[in-house]
Amino acid sequence: MLSFLSDENFNGDIIRGLFLRQPNLDLLRVQDVGLQEVDDPIILEWAVINNRILLTHDRATMPDFAYERLNKGKDMAGMFVINDRMPTRQVIDELILLVDCSEQTEWKDVILYLPI
Numbered sequence: 001m002l003s004f005l006s007d008e009n010f011n012g013d014i015i016r017g018l019f020l021r022q023p024n025l026d027l028l029r030v031q032d033v034g035l036q037e038v039d040d041p042i043i044l045e046w047a048v049i050n051n052r053i054l055l056t057h058d059r060a061t062m063p064d065f066a067y068e069r070l071n072k073g074k075d076m077a078g079m080f081v082i083n084d085r086m087p088t089r090q091v092i093d094e095l096i097l098l099v100d101c102s103e104q105t106e107w108k109d110v111i112l113y114l115p116i
Contacts, residue, residue, distance in 0.1 A: 001026055002099045005047045007056035008036050017092040022099065040065045044076065053078040053107050066111050078107030082114045090115065
């Protein structure tokens, strides 16, 4: 099963829908681990240390910091950048598909943009 960390402004309806579909989903919010209002590189570092794929809607800055990490030869647990205009149901369906059909190690150092 994949382990996730959702960014501070990640859609709460998506998170609730994910837990309705998979109550045992391994997903933490940055708010749950004391990372609210911290800079993106710190969130990325925490995700790496804790081996969690980052879920974000932030297409403006978060991917840039992720690519910067990768260019410096630093690891990344993975990042799913979800278009915030995607229908909630579609996001949930695609994330559940990824949870059910992939392994955590497949997403190491990968930035995936959704929709697929």
